[in-house]
Amino acid sequence: MTITTGYIISALLLFGIGMNGLMTCSHQLRKILAVNLMASGVFLILIVTGFGTDGSAIDHVPHAMVLTGIVISVSTTALALTLACRIQQRLNRSADETAEGNDDD
Amino acid sequence: MIEPASLAPWLIIIPLAGGLLAFLLPSRSVLIGLSATVANGLLALAITFYSINTIPLEYALGGWPPPAGILLRIDGLTLVMLTMTAITGLAISIYAQGYFPARIGSGNGVSRHGPQQDFFWPLWLMLLAGLNGLFLAGDLFNLYVTLEVTALAAVALTALSGKHTSEVAALRYLLVSLLGSLSYLFGTVLLYRACHVLHLATLGALIVSSPVVWSGLALITVGLLLKTALFPMHFWLPPAHVNALTPVSAILSALVIKASFYLIFRFWGDVFMRILPLGGYSLLGGLGAAAVLWGGIQALRQKRLKMLIAYSTVAQLGYLFIALPIIRHDAGPSSRFALVYLIISHAGAKAAMFLAAGNVFLHFGHDRINELAGVKDALPMTSFALAVAGVSLMGLPPSGGFIGKWLLLTASFASGQWWWGIILIAGSLLAVAYIYRVVRHLFTKAPGPSSGKRQVARTMEASSLFLAVLSLVMGIFAPLVSKLIASDAVSLASLLAGVVP
Numbered sequence: 001m002t003i004t005t006g007y008i009i010s011a012l013l014l015f016g017i018g019m020n021g022l023m024t025c026s027h028q029l030r031k032i033l034a035v036n037l038m039a040s041g042v043f044l045i046l047i048v049t050g051f052g053t054d055g056s057a058i059d060h061v062p063h064a065m066v067l068t069g070i071v072i073s074v075s076t077t078a079l080a081l082t083l084a085c086r087i088q089q090r091l092n093r094s095a096d097e098t099a100e101g102n103d104d105d
Numbered sequence: 106m107i108e109p110a111s112l113a114p115w116l117i118i119i120p121l122a123g124g125l126l127a128f129l130l131p132s133r134s135v136l137i138g139l140s141a142t143v144a145n146g147l148l149a150l151a152i153t154f155y156s157i158n159t160i161p162l163e164y165a166l167g168g169w170p171p172p173a174g175i176l177l178r179i180d181g182l183t184l185v186m187l188t189m190t191a192i193t194g195l196a197i198s199i200y201a202q203g204y205f206p207a208r209i210g211s212g213n214g215v216s217r218h219g220p221q222q223d224f225f226w227p228l229w230l231m232l233l234a235g236l237n238g239l240f241l242a243g244d245l246f247n248l249y250v251t252l253e254v255t256a257l258a259a260v261a262l263t264a265l266s267g268k269h270t271s272e273v274a275a276l277r278y279l280l281v282s283l284l285g286s287l288s289y290l291f292g293t294v295l296l297y298r299a300c301h302v303l304h305l306a307t308l309g310a311l312i313v314s315s316p317v318v319w320s321g322l323a324l325i326t327v328g329l330l331l332k333t334a335l336f337p338m339h340f341w342l343p344p345a346h347v348n349a350l351t352p353v354s355a356i357l358s359a360l361v362i363k364a365s366f367y368l369i370f371r372f373w374g375d376v377f378m379r380i381l382p383l384g385g386y387s388l389l390g391g392l393g394a395a396a397v398l399w400g401g402i403q404a405l406r407q408k409r410l411k412m413l414i415a416y417s418t419v420a421q422l423g424y425l426f427i428a429l430p431i432i433r434h435d436a437g438p439s440s441r442f443a444l445v446y447l448i449i450s451h452a453g454a455k456a457a458m459f460l461a462a463g464n465v466f467l468h469f470g471h472d473r474i475n476e477l478a479g480v481k482d483a484l485p486m487t488s489f490a491l492a493v494a495g496v497s498l499m500g501l502p503p504s505g506g507f508i509g510k511w512l513l514l515t516a517s518f519a520s521g522q523w524w525w526g527i528i529l530i531a532g533s534l535l536a537v538a539y540i541y542r543v544v545r546h547l548f549t550k551a552p553g554p555s556s557g558k559r560q561v562a563r564t565m566e567a568s569s570l571f572l573a574v575l576s577l578v579m580g581i582f583a584p585l586v587s588k589l590i591a592s593d594a595v596s597l598a599s600l601l602a603g604v605v606p
Contacts, residue, residue: 015291022284028276035283042291049298061172062297065246069290072253076283079257083264083276090269 007048014041028084039073109156110164113177116237124230131223138226142198149191153184178243181589186240189449196568201352203562232258244303245293256282259361262353271348278345288328295321309376332365336396343415351463358418359456386430393426394528401535410462410472434520438594443512450505453576457494460569461487464561479551486566488547493573495540505579
């Protein structure tokens, strides 16, 4: 019981820290990390839901949900990172171009 | 005879397989995309007509029962949403078939527009698979999965134009969407902890009030509101919808937004209606009212046609939320029917408007509202489509928008909630004002000779007009839709009566 409570509190903390990060951080990479932290919080609470408290059998449904959730989280993170990279590359390129433009003058 | 429920998985398989094929064979992607959307449309119509007398139906995928297996569920609302998506999607596909060649052929930036076409079809078909899966899913977790599939494809489509602004908008859309879906997943976990079931109908019957259930429902609702862009959480919508390519804007505004609203309707108007507090309904209705007014005023202030249409989406979403408290207090199925009518007529009208705006942009190279004079002569069908879709958004008879608003208005006065009726009327007046701003310019003569840049294919004008006219004459489908929704109301009543003593 106490272990379960501990896990749940940690999960809530992870979710909360992640949400705070997503709202307050301005850097895109930090935002993406923050979302992953939130996801970890949800997954932790799912795993805790799965293991049998007071000796009852393990519930497999939440475990199946965690596996699916992790796959989804990997793909969303990949898409977010790709977008963030493209945005940053374009910003770098336009910064270079302005720098070169200044050289020409 | 074939069991109609056994056809349901094909609504997911066909677009999914089509999407993979279109990705593997980019040279054939247009053909594959069109065939898949046509097949999807025929299948959706077939399922609707075969199962109309036998709903609700359930189908366990591969014969595996829940909780391990995936359960598909078909009821009246599902059928309406599937058909709406299929028909709107087909018209948008026909538009897209002309749109990309027109942009590639225009000379500038061939390198950019070729890949756009190659990626559009796989992503759009994936999105279609996600949407169909979402409408068919019968349990909380599969709803989460299909919600994510839809969102991933939608974000990738948003970024497709390759412009910096659309990439920034896409990343913001993705982060907001993830915040929403993780919140939804968290809520799902809490409900599972409390009830140990995911199956929606069982959950609706079993659920009892407790702090865990309340937190779960609150998290689910807030997550979905964020994804539906309800005021004041609409900030991400206009940039994402406006900076996308034309067919994508239409898909996002007409269909994707409806997916997360469908879930809110499913939960607040059906599964959890028994235990959700009345105050919650009033709150959602109040936010909806604010959205109607704020979206309408913002639409009035926009200088660009696409921006005006996007803010009109913010406003029209508000109506859908105003309907929730009216449904809660109205015993009969008529307000429920009104909401469904608003959903489908907005899908047709809004897709038509975005497609028409795309034609204007393609032809003139801009969409500044004050410089739209002469559109009527250059693009007659497009101007007509804009005007007709506008009539449906305003809610003039005989459009679908009129039927929806009229029934809601009647129900709001009948159930003693006249204040929602006043918002409905105020919103319609705002819509009249912002649609008039566009239409006024459309039908004036151009000051100089026409400055058209590009030819717009007839199919592109026609698909926009088709959707606009469809949303105008939607009244002819009223008996069919009302039959579907009435059968839902019967099963809802038995759900409510079976548990509440």
